[in-house]
Amino acid sequence: MMSKYYSDILKDLSPYTPGEQLNDKKYIKLNTNENPYPPSDKVITTIKEYSGGDLRLYPDPESLELRKVLASHHGVDIDNVFVSNGSDETLAFAFNAFYTGKKIAYPKVTYSFYPVYAKLYNCQVDELDMLDDYEIDKKALMEKKVGLVIANPNAPTGELLDKDYLLALLENNSNSLILIDEAYMDFSQEESMAKYIKEYKNLLVVRTFSKSYSLAGMRIGYAVGDKELIFGLNLVKNSFNSYPLDRLAQVAGIQAIKDQAYYDALNKEIISTREYTKKALEELGCKVLPSASNFLFVKFKDLASFKVYEDFKKEGILIRQFSYISDYVRITIGKKEDMEALIEVAKEILR
Amino acid sequence: MMSKYYSDILKDLSPYTPGEQLNDKKYIKLNTNENPYPPSDKVITTIKEYSGGDLRLYPDPESLELRKVLASHHGVDIDNVFVSNGSDETLAFAFNAFYTGKKIAYPKVTYSFYPVYAKLYNCQVDELDMLDDYEIDKKALMEKKVGLVIANPNAPTGELLDKDYLLALLENNSNSLILIDEAYMDFSQEESMAKYIKEYKNLLVVRTFSKSYSLAGMRIGYAVGDKELIFGLNLVKNSFNSYPLDRLAQVAGIQAIKDQAYYDALNKEIISTREYTKKALEELGCKVLPSASNFLFVKFKDLASFKVYEDFKKEGILIRQFSYISDYVRITIGKKEDMEALIEVAKEILR
Numbered sequence: 001m002m003s004k005y006y007s008d009i010l011k012d013l014s015p016y017t018p019g020e021q022l023n024d025k026k027y028i029k030l031n032t033n034e035n036p037y038p039p040s041d042k043v044i045t046t047i048k049e050y051s052g053g054d055l056r057l058y059p060d061p062e063s064l065e066l067r068k069v070l071a072s073h074h075g076v077d078i079d080n081v082f083v084s085n086g087s088d089e090t091l092a093f094a095f096n097a098f099y100t101g102k103k104i105a106y107p108k109v110t111y112s113f114y115p116v117y118a119k120l121y122n123c124q125v126d127e128l129d130m131l132d133d134y135e136i137d138k139k140a141l142m143e144k145k146v147g148l149v150i151a152n153p154n155a156p157t158g159e160l161l162d163k164d165y166l167l168a169l170l171e172n173n174s175n176s177l178i179l180i181d182e183a184y185m186d187f188s189q190e191e192s193m194a195k196y197i198k199e200y201k202n203l204l205v206v207r208t209f210s211k212s213y214s215l216a217g218m219r220i221g222y223a224v225g226d227k228e229l230i231f232g233l234n235l236v237k238n239s240f241n242s243y244p245l246d247r248l249a250q251v252a253g254i255q256a257i258k259d260q261a262y263y264d265a266l267n268k269e270i271i272s273t274r275e276y277t278k279k280a281l282e283e284l285g286c287k288v289l290p291s292a293s294n295f296l297f298v299k300f301k302d303l304a305s306f307k308v309y310e311d312f313k314k315e316g317i318l319i320r321q322f323s324y325i326s327d328y329v330r331i332t333i334g335k336k337e338d339m340e341a342l343i344e345v346a347k348e349i350l351r
Numbered sequence: 352m353m354s355k356y357y358s359d360i361l362k363d364l365s366p367y368t369p370g371e372q373l374n375d376k377k378y379i380k381l382n383t384n385e386n387p388y389p390p391s392d393k394v395i396t397t398i399k400e401y402s403g404g405d406l407r408l409y410p411d412p413e414s415l416e417l418r419k420v421l422a423s424h425h426g427v428d429i430d431n432v433f434v435s436n437g438s439d440e441t442l443a444f445a446f447n448a449f450y451t452g453k454k455i456a457y458p459k460v461t462y463s464f465y466p467v468y469a470k471l472y473n474c475q476v477d478e479l480d481m482l483d484d485y486e487i488d489k490k491a492l493m494e495k496k497v498g499l500v501i502a503n504p505n506a507p508t509g510e511l512l513d514k515d516y517l518l519a520l521l522e523n524n525s526n527s528l529i530l531i532d533e534a535y536m537d538f539s540q541e542e543s544m545a546k547y548i549k550e551y552k553n554l555l556v557v558r559t560f561s562k563s564y565s566l567a568g569m570r571i572g573y574a575v576g577d578k579e580l581i582f583g584l585n586l587v588k589n590s591f592n593s594y595p596l597d598r599l600a601q602v603a604g605i606q607a608i609k610d611q612a613y614y615d616a617l618n619k620e621i622i623s624t625r626e627y628t629k630k631a632l633e634e635l636g637c638k639v640l641p642s643a644s645n646f647l648f649v650k651f652k653d654l655a656s657f658k659v660y661e662d663f664k665k666e667g668i669l670i671r672q673f674s675y676i677s678d679y680v681r682i683t684i685g686k687k688e689d690m691e692a693l694i695e696v697a698k699e700i701l702r
Contacts, residue, residue, distance in 0.1 A: 003579040005528040005553060007451035007472075015589030018412050029408075038404030047406075047599070051398040053389030055568040055603075057380075058561070061369050085436055088592045100358035120590045121358075177356040202356060210409070217406035217598035228354040238366030239471045241439045247568035248398070248599055252406075 009120070016116045019320050028341055030332040031318040033155075033184070033295050035214035037266045037335075040259040043215070043252050050251045059247040061238075066250045069257045070222055074194040079227040082234065083253070085244040087183060087208035087221025088113060090233070093240070094204060094223065095121045097232040098177045104147040107136045111155045111181065112322065133289060134297065134328070138165060145173055151181040153188055156322065156330040158291025160188050170200040177229070179204045186212030186267050187274070188292035194224040201226040211294055212267050213256045220245065220253045270294050270333050277331070277339045284343070284350055295332045300350060305329045308349065315345040360471070367467045370671050379692060381683040382669040384506075384535070384646050386565035388617045388686075391610040394566070394603050401602045410598040417601045420608045421573055425545040430578040433585065434604070436595040438534060438559035438572025439464060441584070444591075445555060445574065446472045448583040449528045455498040458487045462506045462532065463673070484640060485648065485679070489516060496524055502532040504539055507673065507681040509642025511539050521551040528580070530555045537563030537618050538625070539643035545575040552577040562645055563618050564607045571596065571604045621645050621684050628682075628690045635694070635701055646683045651701060656680045659700065666696045 002011070019032035038044070067081040074081075084090040095117035105126040106114055118125045128140050134157045141148065148169070153160045170178055180193050182205055194205045204225040210216035223233060237244065245253075256263065278288045278296055287299040300308045308329050309321035320330040331342065353362070370383035389395070418432040425432075435441040446468040456477040457465055469476045479491050485508045492499065499520070504511045521529055531544050533556055545556045555576040561567035574584060588595065596604075607614065629639045629647055638650040651659045659680050660672035671681040682693065 003552075003577075003583060004526065005449050005580060006583050007447075007449055007453055009451045010448055010583055010586050013586045013590045015586055016593060017589075018409070018593040021409055021411055032409055034409065035407045037407065039406050044402055044404075044406070047402040048399045051395055051402065051599075053395075055390050055395070055398075056386045056388065056565040058369070058372055058383055058385065058567040059570070060372055085595055086592060088594070092591045096358070097361055098356050098358055100360045102358055116590050120587075175355065201354075214407040216409040216594075219410070219594055219597040229356060232354060232357050232361055235361050235364045235366055236471075238368075239364045239467050240443045241437060242367055242369040243439070243567075243570060244436055244595075246436075246570040246597065246600060248402075249597060 012119055014116065014119065016113045020318060022318065026316060028317045028334065028338050030334050030338065030342065031320040033211055033332045034216050035211060035266065035270070035294070036333070036338060037214055037269070039214045039252070039256065040262040042259050043255045046251050046255040047248050050248055055247060057247075059243050059245060059250055061242045063245050063250050066245070066253045069254050070224075073257050073260075074192065074224055076194065076197060076224055077227070079230055080197055080224055082223040082225075082230045082237070083245055084221045084237065086210060086219040087181070087206050089244060090206050090221045090223045091181065092117055092120070093233050093236045094179055094206065095123065097236045098229070099123050099147050102147055104149060105141070105144045106149040107141070107154065109134050109157060109325070110149070111151045114149050133287075135159060136161065142169060142172060145176060147176045148173065148178045149181065150178065151183065153184045153292040155184065155293070156295065156320065157289055157297045158293045158295060159289065160190065160292035163190060163193070166193060167196065170196070170203055174202050177202050177204060179206060181206045183208050183211055184293035186263075187271060187294045190292070197225050201228070204229050209253055209256060213263055214266065215252060215256060218249045218252050220249050273336050273339055274333045276336070277333060277343070280343045281346060284346055286346070295330050297328050297330055299328045300346070303349070311349045312342070312345055315348070317342055317345055363470055365467065365470065367464045371669060373669065377667060379668045379685065379689050381685050381689065381693065382671040384562055384683045385567050386562060386617065386621070386645070387684070387689060388565055388620070390565045390603070390607065391613040393610050394606045397602050397606040398599050401599055406598060408598075410594050410596060410601055412593045414596050414601050417596070417604045420605050424608050424611075425543065425575055427545065427548060427575055428578070430581055431548055431575055433574040433576075433581045433588070434596055435572045435588070437561060437570040438532070438557050440595060441557050441572045441574045442532065443468055443471070444584050444587045445530055445557065446474065448587045449580070450474050450498050453498055455500060456492070456495045457500040458492070458505065460485050460508060460676070461500070462502045465500050484638075486510060487512065493520060493523060496527060498527045499524065499529045500532065501529065502534065504535045504643040506535065506644065507646065507671065508640055508648045509644045509646060510640065511541065511643035514541060514544070517544060518547065521547070521554055525553050528553050528555060530557060532557045534559045534562055535644035537614075538622060538645045541643070548576050552579070555580050560604055560607060564614055565617065566603060566607060569600045569603050571600050624687050624690055625684045627687070628684060628694070631694045632697060635697055637697070646681050648679050648681055650679045651697070654700070662700045663693075663696055666699070668693055668696055
């Protein structure tokens with residue numbers, strides 16, 4: 001529908017559709033890459049502690065304490081850190097601040113919010129064709145001299161680009177901003193690229209508390225980059241909403257970083273369950289791409305992805321199917337017992 | 352500073368500066384229009400109740416329950432309600448969806464975030480000169496045939512435009528969207544204009560939980576309007592961030608509306624304290640504009656507003672001074688004892 005009150009920008013938008021958020025608890029929910037384990041007890045206790053009369057007051061618009069803790073976590077300065085209402089908001093601000101009206105490039109199969117931002121901010125996008133099995137064409141990417149957006153590990157495939165390749169890319173394309181979205185990085189065995197922001201002024205690393213910190217419900221994301229980039233993000237943020245992070249999100253984020261050991265153990269467990277699941281699905285004849293994330297990208301022989309999705313749903317398991325991908329589905333790594341249930345259903349489906 | 356990585360949109364931005372958020376509790380904080388009373392006990396209890404393992408899960412991206420409760424509160428349908436991370440986010444989305452690149456008008460002295468949005472979304476703004484004592488020029492406003500943005504009551508003056516005038520404006524300018532920002536409406540004795548959205552397809556009413564629901568710390572705002580307008584807002588929101596309201600904000604908002612009686616009593620108390628303060632300041636020789644909000648706009652005889660601000664700060668009271676207003680200051684209504692303290696300091700300052 002178009003209304004006479006709309007501005008022209010609404011004409012071409014095609015919004016992002018998140019995975020189903022069914023409140024219905026009867027499903028095993030392996031469709032939106034949530035962490036199967038709860039946040040640490042201390043995070044919960046801290047939120048409760050701050051749930052009081054002070055909620056009448058605005059939060060710190062600068063989120064200073066949270067940024068200080070994040071800066072220390074990544075070994076950078078506080079003015080190298082930007083925080084936002086989930087990493088989607090950071091991504092939106094980054095597209096707006098750095099890519100509006102510009103040429104940019106990213107792999108054709110990647111986080112499907114990127115094309116949405118690109119439309120909203122009028123970017124001209126060069127979508128790079130994938131190689132076989134949805135692999136990123138590293139050679140083609142290296143040749144692009146425009147702004148780049150790279151999910152690393154990539155979503156929904158789980159592919160990890162290694163540090164040396166990314167450093168070469170940053171070196172080779174130093175006049176363009178290279179945004180590396182590390183939403184799933186903590187599920188790899190590699191370190192964040194955030195520590196390279198001092199050497200590479202064209203590097204912006206975007207991260208989230210939604211996956212590895214088990215706080216999707218609190219909406220906390222952040223970026224690490226050169227202070228000029230952070231200044232640019234703040235120009236947009238402060239022209240949009242002074243207080244995107246509420247009081248409880250700020251204290252939850254601070255406590256989560258302090259409880260790093262708890263989350264390291266969770267992530268280790270998820271990695272182990274991922275490898276267990278990969279092996280089991282492969283034994284059933286599925287093709288499973290190598291994954292450095294908390295999900296697997298899986299081809300159930302010659303079954304259409306939509307049918308696989310439907311079959312799992314019928315059996316009480318939600319997985320993610322993308323309309324533009326007909327062969328593979330994405331399966332979030334849950335608890336060991338969730339994956340055992342998934343494997344049992346997979347056996348039925350493949351029979 | 353400008354960086355080679357910036358897009359052109361950063362060139363002209365001049366971000367909004369919120370009032371000081373000093374964590375220092377030694378100040379009586381009458382500068383950002385926060386409610387001096389805590390949220391209801393049930394709101395606090397509800398937040399604590401939902402602070403648990405489910406924070407690992409994304410919130411409902413559609414905030415269905417909260418929108419249902421708001422729809423019922425205003426006697427409209429659920430598809431007439433849009434919710435966001437504070438009303439600033441609703442305002443940003445509305446400017447983006449309806450006013451991008453268009454001609455719009457608003458009074459010169461009003462909420463100072465409007466010019467910021469107008470720059471971000473490239474609007475051509477006709478700023479209407481104020482009459483004496485910062486009164487809105489109702490006749491000039493009635494003659495404008497472009498999109499209008501009206502804070503009602505107006506900020507920082509507190510002026511209320513009456514229902515009949517606004518209905519005439521909606522009738523008279525039916526081809527333009529008229530955004531009425533009711534951030535402070537609950538402190539007037541008038542009803543929200545939200546109930547007129549069925550008759551006036553060009554009416555968008557924006558409201559917040561930050562002031563009258565005492566939840567500035569939780570970031571909840573919303574809009575009520577024709578479903579085509581809400582659809583347009585969702586197009587932008589879903590091209591920007593799927594989940595701007597976290598799980599705790601959603602349940603806090605729901606419970607606050609259910610506890611309406613508690614908030615009605617608070618608001619009544621604030622109105623009474625406002626009238627007490629107005630009278631006391633007038634007795635000291637101040638000029639105090641009529642206010643239908645939780646703040647007063649006050650002229651301390653011939654003292655410069657910046658000096659008044661500084662003098663109060665020295666005595667431990669934070670009030671709001673605007674760089675572009677040299678005579679009046681804005682004073683938030685706190686508890687009775689806060690205002691008694693303010694009046695004592697006012698006596699000193701005026702001596």
